[in-house]
Amino acid sequence: MAANSLKEFGQEWCKEEGITADNALLLVTPTMAMPDEVFALAISDRFPTLSGVLRKNEPTNNETLILCMFEGASPIVGVGREIHISVDGDTVCQVVRLEDRDPSKEGRVNIKDLKDSGLVDEWKKAKEAALLKEEVSKKENVSPSPSPATNNLDREVPSLSASLSRCALTTNYRKLRCFSGARNPARDEDTYPLWIEHVEGQMDEWQDLGDGERRKRIREALRPPASSIISDLRRELPHADSYEYLKALDLAYGDTNTDDELFVKFHNTTQLEGERPSEYLSRLQEILRQVVRRGVVKPTDSNQVRLKQFIRGILYNEMLLINLQLRDKLSHPPSFLQLLSSVRKQEEEDSMKASLTQPRQRVDAGKRAAAHNRVEAPVQPVQISRTSIPSESTPIQQTPHRPPPPRPHGNTSEVICFKCGEVGHISRICNSPAAPEAINKKLIQFILGKQGNAKGRLVRGDQEST
Structure with a gap:
C-alpha cells in the first residue's frame, strides 16, 4: 500500500474510532502471530505516552497495521520513517504520520519554546546522566547491572521523550489574560x-x-x-x-465560604421575582462552578445536580417546567448548554404568545381612553377681541330694570297672589299691600276645595272630630 493511501486509511480509521489524527500514529509491520497484549507492551517501551493500540491484519499484503493512540500529541522527536521495536528480536516498523501539517512550517522548531518549556534543561540533564553512565561502566569494565542508580538514569531518558511528545512546538495559541490578585488591578488584568x-x-x-x-x-x-x-x-x-x-x-x-456552606448556598438559590428562568439558570451555574472546583460535586454529577436545583428553585414560571417536561429528564439530565437553549426557546414562545394578545388589549384601552376624553373634555376658553371690550373713556349706557313679563295661564281665576290674597294675578306684579290673613284663608279654601265641597266639609261628610 502506498504512503498516501496508508495515511488516508489511517485517517479514516481514526474517524471510525473517534480519535484525533494529531494524537495517533500508524505503524506497518510484517504479519506476526503474537498476542495483542505483548505487542502493545513492546510499543509502550518505545513510546511512554502511549494510551492504547488497535491492530488489523492485511492478508493480501502480509502486513499488520497498528494504530497507536497517545495521551496528547503524537511524538515528534526521535520518530523517523522507521522505528525498531524489540519483539522476537529487532522488528522494523514503518511509521506513517496521520496529522495534516502546514508544509511551509514543516521542519521549524523554535528554540525559545523549548527553553520556556524547560526541555533544554531536561536534555542537558539526560545527556549528563548518559555520560555518567558510560563512565561508570568503563571504570567497572563490565556491563552496567540494573542497580537503583542506573534505573533512575534509565527513567530520565524516556521522561525526556515523553516531555517532547507532549510539548506544543507552536506559539499560535491564545494566551490567558493576566491576573495578579492585587486590590487595584492594572488595565490588562482581570478580576x-x-x-x-x-x-x-x-x-x-x-x-x-x-x-x-x-x-x-x-x-x-x-x-x-x-x-x-x-x-x-x-x-x-x-x-x-x-x-x-x-x-x-x-x-x-475565591469565595471564603467553606465547602459545606457553599453547597448550602447552592441549594438555597432560588428564582427572584421578575427574574427570567434563563437568568436564574446562569446565576445557578456560576455557583455550581465553584462547588465543582472545590470538589464538593463531581463533574460527572453536575448535570443532575443542576437540573434538580433548577426544578426546585423555579418559583414564578412553573409552567415552563411542565412544557419542557424537565422532571422526566432527571434520569438523563441535559448539559448546561442544552438546558439553557431549551429554556430560552420556551421563553421566546411564551413572549410571542403574550404579544398576540396585546394588540386587542391596546384597542380596548384606546376606546376607553377616547370615551373618557369625550366625557371630560376641557372647556375651551372664549377668546374676546379687544374691540368688544369698552374702554374707560366710553360711557356705559345703563338701561332701566324691566320685570319679566308674566307667564300666560289658561285660567287666571285659579291664580292666587301670595301678597294680597286676591285672585287673578301673582305677587310679582301686585301693587296692593300685604294681607297674610287673607292669604291663609284662600289657601285653606283652596286645599279643602280639592278634597271636599269647598265649604270646609268632606264630600262624604264622615269626617271625625278629634
Whole structure:
C-alpha cells in the first residue's frame, strides 16, 4: 500500500474510532502471530505516552497495521520513517504520520519554546546522566547491572521523550489574560471571577495538551502576588498538577465560604421575582462552578445536580417546567448548554404568545381612553377681541330694570297672589299691600276645595272630630 493511501486509511480509521489524527500514529509491520497484549507492551517501551493500540491484519499484503493512540500529541522527536521495536528480536516498523501539517512550517522548531518549556534543561540533564553512565561502566569494565542508580538514569531518558511528545512546538495559541490578585488591578488584568471562568473554559479545550504545558500557561498569566501562591504550592507539593494550581488560587482569592456552606448556598438559590428562568439558570451555574472546583460535586454529577436545583428553585414560571417536561429528564439530565437553549426557546414562545394578545388589549384601552376624553373634555376658553371690550373713556349706557313679563295661564281665576290674597294675578306684579290673613284663608279654601265641597266639609261628610 502506498504512503498516501496508508495515511488516508489511517485517517479514516481514526474517524471510525473517534480519535484525533494529531494524537495517533500508524505503524506497518510484517504479519506476526503474537498476542495483542505483548505487542502493545513492546510499543509502550518505545513510546511512554502511549494510551492504547488497535491492530488489523492485511492478508493480501502480509502486513499488520497498528494504530497507536497517545495521551496528547503524537511524538515528534526521535520518530523517523522507521522505528525498531524489540519483539522476537529487532522488528522494523514503518511509521506513517496521520496529522495534516502546514508544509511551509514543516521542519521549524523554535528554540525559545523549548527553553520556556524547560526541555533544554531536561536534555542537558539526560545527556549528563548518559555520560555518567558510560563512565561508570568503563571504570567497572563490565556491563552496567540494573542497580537503583542506573534505573533512575534509565527513567530520565524516556521522561525526556515523553516531555517532547507532549510539548506544543507552536506559539499560535491564545494566551490567558493576566491576573495578579492585587486590590487595584492594572488595565490588562482581570478580576478573579472573570479570570477563573476564562481559565476553566480554556482547560476544557486543553484536554489534548500535557499537564506540564497547562501548568506553564497558567504560570505565565500570573503576576505577583498571585504567582507567589503557586511558588509556595510548588515548594510544598513539587508534583502538583494544574487543577491543584487552580484550587490553591481559589482558596486565596475565591469565595471564603467553606465547602459545606457553599453547597448550602447552592441549594438555597432560588428564582427572584421578575427574574427570567434563563437568568436564574446562569446565576445557578456560576455557583455550581465553584462547588465543582472545590470538589464538593463531581463533574460527572453536575448535570443532575443542576437540573434538580433548577426544578426546585423555579418559583414564578412553573409552567415552563411542565412544557419542557424537565422532571422526566432527571434520569438523563441535559448539559448546561442544552438546558439553557431549551429554556430560552420556551421563553421566546411564551413572549410571542403574550404579544398576540396585546394588540386587542391596546384597542380596548384606546376606546376607553377616547370615551373618557369625550366625557371630560376641557372647556375651551372664549377668546374676546379687544374691540368688544369698552374702554374707560366710553360711557356705559345703563338701561332701566324691566320685570319679566308674566307667564300666560289658561285660567287666571285659579291664580292666587301670595301678597294680597286676591285672585287673578301673582305677587310679582301686585301693587296692593300685604294681607297674610287673607292669604291663609284662600289657601285653606283652596286645599279643602280639592278634597271636599269647598265649604270646609268632606264630600262624604264622615269626617271625625278629634
